Amino acid sequence: MRAACLTRSLLAAALALGVTAPARAELRISDLDVFLNDQEVTVHVVLLGAVPDAFQEGIQGGIPTHVRFTVELWHYKRYWPDQRLTRKVVERSLVxxxxxxxxxxxxxxxxxxxxxITRDVRDAQRVLSELRGLKMTPASALDPSAVIYIRVNAEAALNGENTFLARLAGTAEQTFRQSAYRTIQRVQ
Structure with a gap:
């Protein structure tokens, strides 16, 4: 009797959690540009939906919004695990x-x-979500024939709390994107 009651309770809890709609992932990276010139590897990232509708009430109440970009430069190795060459973390806040x-x-x-500082919310969102000219590493430090790529992980959260419960409540979101494979040498 007791086991059947416990089983029914667990089944009801599983169904309730399964039916609950997950938070919509509105955060996305639209532009990921990697520039390889003679001097350095530079990254340009534009984040769309950095301030989702779920954040608006908290922002209007004075709760800060944090956006964190984690940009990694990876060396692709065939048949072996890829090697991370460098990592840069850029964090901004909107208050x-x-x-x-x-x-x-x-x-x-x-x-x-x-x-x-601005009074226009769109201008504030633009400044918060654009990462321009992030210098990753000098091009001379890379092997000219090596295949490299950039991986970007972006997180947006109210008050800087990016936990599982915050994402479930809709007050935190995260996304990632990977660039195409590139080499320093020109391939014809």
């Missing part, structure tokens, strides 16, 4: 001041840039 009705975008780590 709304309720009194002055201004948005402030500040860099927390990984880059040095001045604080951007």
């Amino acid at each position: 709304y001041n309720v009194v002055t009705k201004e948005f402030k975008v500040a860099s927390l780590s990984g880059e040095t840039r001045p604080v951007h």
Whole structure:
């Protein structure tokens, strides 16, 4: 009797969790550009949906939004595990001041840039979600015949909390994207 009751309870809990709609993944990386020139490897990333609709109420209440870009340069090795050559983490925050009705975008780590203050929410979202000219490594440090690629992991979270429960509640999202394979040498 007790085992049947426990089994029914577990089955009901599993069905309730299975029927619950997961949080929609609105966060996506639209542009991932890798520039290989004579001096360095440079990355340009544009994140769409960095401030989803689920974040709007929290932002208007003054809760900061954090966006973290983790950009990795990988060396592709055939028949062997790929080797990570370098990793850069850039973190930014968006804070709304309720009194002055201004948005402030500040860099927390990984880059040095001045604080951007604006009253336009779209301008604040643009500054928060664009990562331009991130220098990964000098081109001279790479093997000219090596096959390389860039992998970007982007996370957006209210108050910087990116946990499983926060993603389930819709207050945190993450996505990743990988670039095409490239070499320093030109291949014809």
